[in-house]
Amino acid sequence: MRIGYTLMTEQASPPDLVRHAGIAEEAGFDFEVMSDHYFPWLDEQGHSGYAWSMLGAVTQVTSRVELMTYVTCPTFRYHPAVVAQKAATVQLLSGGRFTLGVGSGENLNEHVVGRGWPSVDVRHEMLVEALEIINDLFDGGYVTREGKHFRVDSAKLWDLPETRVPIAAAVSGPQSVRQLAPLADHMVTTAPDNDLVSRWSTAGGRGNRKIGQMPICFDTDRDAAVERAHEQFRWFGGGWKVNSELPGTAGFAGASQFVRPDDVAEAIVCGDDVGAVVDTVAEWRRAGFTDLALIQVGGGHQEQFLEWAAGDLLPALRDA
Numbered sequence: 001m002r003i004g005y006t007l008m009t010e011q012a013s014p015p016d017l018v019r020h021a022g023i024a025e026e027a028g029f030d031f032e033v034m035s036d037h038y039f040p041w042l043d044e045q046g047h048s049g050y051a052w053s054m055l056g057a058v059t060q061v062t063s064r065v066e067l068m069t070y071v072t073c074p075t076f077r078y079h080p081a082v083v084a085q086k087a088a089t090v091q092l093l094s095g096g097r098f099t100l101g102v103g104s105g106e107n108l109n110e111h112v113v114g115r116g117w118p119s120v121d122v123r124h125e126m127l128v129e130a131l132e133i134i135n136d137l138f139d140g141g142y143v144t145r146e147g148k149h150f151r152v153d154s155a156k157l158w159d160l161p162e163t164r165v166p167i168a169a170a171v172s173g174p175q176s177v178r179q180l181a182p183l184a185d186h187m188v189t190t191a192p193d194n195d196l197v198s199r200w201s202t203a204g205g206r207g208n209r210k211i212g213q214m215p216i217c218f219d220t221d222r223d224a225a226v227e228r229a230h231e232q233f234r235w236f237g238g239g240w241k242v243n244s245e246l247p248g249t250a251g252f253a254g255a256s257q258f259v260r261p262d263d264v265a266e267a268i269v270c271g272d273d274v275g276a277v278v279d280t281v282a283e284w285r286r287a288g289f290t291d292l293a294l295i296q297v298g299g300g301h302q303e304q305f306l307e308w309a310a311g312d313l314l315p316a317l318r319d320a
Helices: 014-027 051-061 080-094 107-113 120-138 174-183 194-201 222-238 249-255 261-267 274-286 299-319
Strands: 002-007 031-034 066-069 098-102 143-146 151-155 167-170 186-188 210-218 269-271 291-296
Touching: 002 014, 002 299, 014 031, 014 051, 014 299, 031 051, 031 291, 051 066, 051 080, 080 098, 080 120, 080 151, 098 120, 120 143, 120 167, 120 174, 167 174, 174 194, 186 194, 210 222, 210 274, 210 299, 222 249, 222 261, 222 269, 269 274, 274 299, 291 299
Parallel strands: 002 031, 002 291, 031 066, 066 098, 098 167, 167 186, 186 210, 210 269, 210 291
Antiparallel strands: 143 151
């Protein structure tokens, strides 16, 4: 299993995030993923820079790690033709190291353009149409289309990379797997669900990567780690059906107001116990995942985590 590092835009400033990307490569991570948000989940996180500007900068401070959006919504804030252009540009700047991770989005981020928030069935329908447009543009030539949700008028990618940008699609159940696998290369999800892995493998995806993401909260003081995880990540337990619907940080604060620090500690490994992280990562491996990106909770604690990862965690995960 390949281990990645999450550049979480909601918890660090743009200059810090770019700096962390270079340190993470030096630490030995195999790939790096970046969230694409307009809002943080909670006010305590305090950041949300523009992912695509930061990705351009990250391509210039790294040379080896693969890069990926985890994930971009190509249907509300962004038109799919523009997402295709951005992805092709990052692929060129990175020398072929970029994967376009896409999903149906969260109200938290997409409400800012004032288009409303439709049902999940409509959002999946929009994502399918968006991926058809993006794939057509990646094929080269002019694309003109008048669909149910998007219009494209004589679009063309003038700077098209030699290495086609792989697409990784975020899925949450049988419906999204069935709709998205034929249009994507790799699978993305946030739980070690073997059923999703099995379904994807038989649903027509072009590639074989199954990419997950797991938060941890490293600190030599476990009590401090639990406190920080509760402060900044108590929203995490709501699950996709809740997290995709709430419109702002106040909603997430209200939804998580009764979550206790002990509840968070049961869901997120806190402290500096390498064995506990190794055991939790093993659950993803047994479920059939090929890649797992770790989130270190707390924007001000990345460098300590990366030093620990280089010296202790990554060697132990590779031995496992």
